[in-house]
Amino acid sequence: MPEGRIISAMSGFYYVKSNGEIFTCKGRGVFRKKKITPLVGDFVQFDKTNDQEGYIIKIEKRQNELVRPPIANITQAIIVSSVVEPEFSSVLLDRFLVLIEEKRLQPIILITKKDLATEEQLNKVKSYKKTYDKIGYTVKIISSKEKDNLSSLGGMLTNHVTVIAGQSGVGKSSLLNALNPSLVIKTDEISKSLGRGKHTTRHVELVEVNDGLVADTPGFSSLEFQEIEAETLADCFPEMRSKSHLCKFRGCVHYKEPNCAIKRGVDEEEISKERYAHYISFLQEIQARKARY
Incomplete structure (x- = not known):
């Protein structure tokens, strides 16, 4: 029976990559009865109905899973904040860190848009960087326009399955576009009236970047601790x-x-x-x- 990994899910269809080919699959009814939802990142066994379609028969045991975004078998997480537009929020960053730590994933913190910041704003963020450095986190303050920063970041993605998470508008999609221009992920400007980004990413999808897989995920405006006591x-x-x-x-x-x-x-x-x-x-x-x- 063919095996593969779900790289995208939309409208009840699961796109499974197997031996370089993509199969459009549906889940068997048994998953609904057991209240099991296949997730992007799942390793699955599937039954081909023709050269391009099939049904998912079995979901292999997950190494880990996130609820929001719904994704499984991640090896690292990059949390993206921005210096400005939207303004850096340490409490929101700590929310993301708690949710990532609960899954025992190693976070990398990226703070973007330093090219748009004043010296005062940049110094404020640098003081936060010292706090997170002391804890042991990897923290980088970058601009997606600087190639040197991007080349070092690209190396971090190799041989990993990385989830990129962060508030809307911080530049997650712009970052991926800069790392791999062929992706042409849709980006949008900040909604000035709301002071936050528009949700330009509508679903979770694994894309190939620097010999690794990266999940571009929808931005979040709120995060709850439903699984933490x-x-x-x-x-x-x-x-x-x-x-x-x-x-x-x-x-x-x-x-x-x-x-x-x-x-x-x-x-x-x-x-x-x-x-x-x-x-x-x-x-x-x-x-x-x-x-x-």
């Missing part, structure tokens, strides 16, 4: 994860408990006060979430 949130902050075992109480959520190693780390400036404030905000959001049955 209060007790595991700190594990999504590397600088907290490394200290949690030093807390006096097992199950400490690093909020109101005494003798907390995380709060001590904040007081001693080993942990960013702003990152900790974001953590508390996310924690309260999770704790206020309605119980699911």
Whole structure:
């Protein structure tokens, strides 16, 4: 039985690449009955009905999966923010980082549009870069117009399946176009009245860039922590994860408990006060979430 990987999904059709060919496939009814949805990135077995079409018979076990964007078997994540248009948001970046960390993916942070920034705006973002560098993240402040930046980024994609995520309008599609002009991914200008980007990418698709696969995904204006519990949130902050075992109480959520190693780390400036404030905000959001049955 032929095997392949789903590289795109639209309107109930799954486009499976197998031995260099693309097959348009439907999912068997058994998937609907079991409430299983094939995802872009899935490795599948399929039954050919002719030279170009078929039915997906089996979905292989996933290494990981993301809910939003819906994609599976990713090896790394690039989170794209921008210095301006839209203005850099550390809280939004931390939201993305938490969701990526929860899947135990290694994030790379790209901050784009430095060519449009004032010196003051650029210095502000550089100070944030120092914070994330200290945590151990790879952070690059770039312009998609600078070839040197793009060549080093292109090397990071080789032999990886990379998801590119970020707020609408930060330049994800422009970045991919610059890396591989043949893609001609549609881009659009910032909606000045809204102060954010228009959603130019309508579906998830894996495209070939620099001997790797990259998922161009729809931009997001909100991200919720539906799969993260209060007790595991700190594990999504590397600088907290490394200290949690030093807390006096097992199950400490690093909020109101005494003798907390995380709060001590904040007081001693080993942990960013702003990152900790974001953590508390996310924690309260999770704790206020309605119980699911």
